Amino acid sequence: GAIGLSTGLAYKVAINAPTDEVIELSKGLLAAHGALYATHMRNEGEKVIESMDEAFAIGRAASSPVVISHHKVAGAPNFGRSRETLPHLDAARAKQPVGVDVYPYPASSTVLSADMIPRSKKILVAWSKAMPQMSGRDLKEVAAELGCSQEEAVQKLLPAGGIYFAMDEEDVRRIMAHKDIMIGSDGEIPTVGKGSPHP
Numbered sequence: 001g002a003i004g005l006s007t008g009l010a011y012k013v014a015i016n017a018p019t020d021e022v023i024e025l026s027k028g029l030l031a032a033h034g035a036l037y038a039t040h041m042r043n044e045g046e047k048v049i050e051s052m053d054e055a056f057a058i059g060r061a062a063s064s065p066v067v068i069s070h071h072k073v074a075g076a077p078n079f080g081r082s083r084e085t086l087p088h089l090d091a092a093r094a095k096q097p098v099g100v101d102v103y104p105y106p107a108s109s110t111v112l113s114a115d116m117i118p119r120s121k122k123i124l125v126a127w128s129k130a131m132p133q134m135s136g137r138d139l140k141e142v143a144a145e146l147g148c149s150q151e152e153a154v155q156k157l158l159p160a161g162g163i164y165f166a167m168d169e170e171d172v173r174r175i176m177a178h179k180d181i182m183i184g185s186d187g188e189i190p191t192v193g194k195g196s197p198h199p
Contacts, residue, residue: 002035003036004030004035004064004067005025005026005029005030005035005036005038006037006038006039006069007022007038008039009022009039009040009041009042010042010043011040015042019058023057023058023061026059026061026062026064027061027062029062030062030063030064031063034064035064036065036099037055037058037062037066037067038067039058039066039067039069040069040070041069042054044071044072044073044074045074045077046075046077046078048073048078048081048085049084049088052068052085052088052092056096059098060095060096065097065099066098066099067098067099067100068089068098068099068101069101070101070102070103071101071102071175071181072102072108072167072171072172073085073167073171074119074164074166074167075119075166076166076168079167079168079170079171080168080171082170082171082175083174085175086174089178089180090180093180099180099182100182101183101184102175102182102183102184103183103184103185104176105172106165106169106171106172107164107165107166108164108166108167108198109161109162109164109197109198110161110162110164111160112126112159112161112162113154113162114150114154114155116162116164116166117139117150117151119164119166120164121165121166123138123150123163123165124136124138124163124165124196125137125142125160125163125196126160126161126163126195126196126197126198127160127161127195127196128158128161129158129159129160130156130158130159131156131160132195135196136196139154139162142157161197163196
């Protein structure tokens with residue numbers, strides 16, 4: 001059977017789900033079974049603390065342990081904020097069961113999106129159904145070769161996946177060194193097949 005409920009509140013298909021709705025789902029599905037609530041939080045950038053608080057509130061309302069997936073602080077304006085998020089995590093763990101995983105590299109991967117261009121130092125094309133030959137290439141180089149902007153290149157590559165270098169190495173190291181962090185991986189999207197996947 002299932003061990004809990006997982007949400008991807010950062011993604012377009014779920015970002016409009018209000019917290020109250022997730023709480024109601026969680027209360028109905030988790031508490032009676034001692035199951036956990038795992039989340040890819042709503043925001044890992046400017047609103048990372050608010051997103052952590054949302055996850056903790058859902059867990060408290062459902063009387064369920066919380067697992068924060070791939071804890072990070074993303075985007076250059078947020079570099080260094082693990083100094084803020086880790087004590088916040090410790091304060092929550094003093095009141096409720098919370099687990100966290102982190103992957104040991106400064107990149108993340110999901111579907112290719114122009115929204116991530118301003119937040120990333122570098123973007124690699126992980127795979128592209130429209131242009132499979134661009135797999136593994138830097139998006140800036142692909143755009144230059146196609147004679148268009150990076151945003152236009154994304155549209156030409158879709159459906160596609162991207163690897164986003166949007167984290168600071170020091171934040172990754174600080175989070176990994178925390179005593180209550182699990183090391184995890186963030187594997188390739190399983191339906192994609194060949195490409196140059198997330199490490």
